[in-house]
Amino acid sequence: MQVKANDLYSEMQAMMRQAQAPEMRPDAVPVNSAGDKFGGLLQNAIDGVNDVQSQAGQLRTAFEMGDRNVSLGDVMIASQKSSVAFQATVQVRNKLVEAYKEIMNMPV
Structure with missing residues (x-):
């Protein structure tokens, strides 16, 4: 299963807009730049x-094509970095979704 970064970011933006919808909260104040900063940080992380996954794929392809400048160790390290980064991103996404659900279930 491969998660596309833009799809994940779009879903999170939609959740943020839904949570801040002015028609649901008439006393809402305009969104400050903190939300924009968080969104930017999240987008940069994704x-x-x-990028890490792309680099791992490029190293793997280069090794498979016989490039003598790429060692098996380099490929394995890049692959593990990619795996750890992806798993961390999935865990962050899971925590964000869990927090969103918890907020949505709060009584008003």
Whole structure:
């Protein structure tokens, strides 16, 4: 199962817009830049994971094609970095979804 970074980011943005919808909260104040900063940080993190996965794929391909500058150790290390980064991203996503559900279940 491969999660696309843009899809995940779009889902999170939709959740954020739904949580901040002014029609649901008439006394809502305009969104400050903290939400934008968080969204930017999250997007940068997801882009970083995508870059690590791309680099691992490129190293793997280079090794398979017989590039003598790429060792098996380099490929394995890049693959493990990619795996750890992806798993960390999935855990962060799970925590965000859990927090969102908890907030949505709070009585008003």
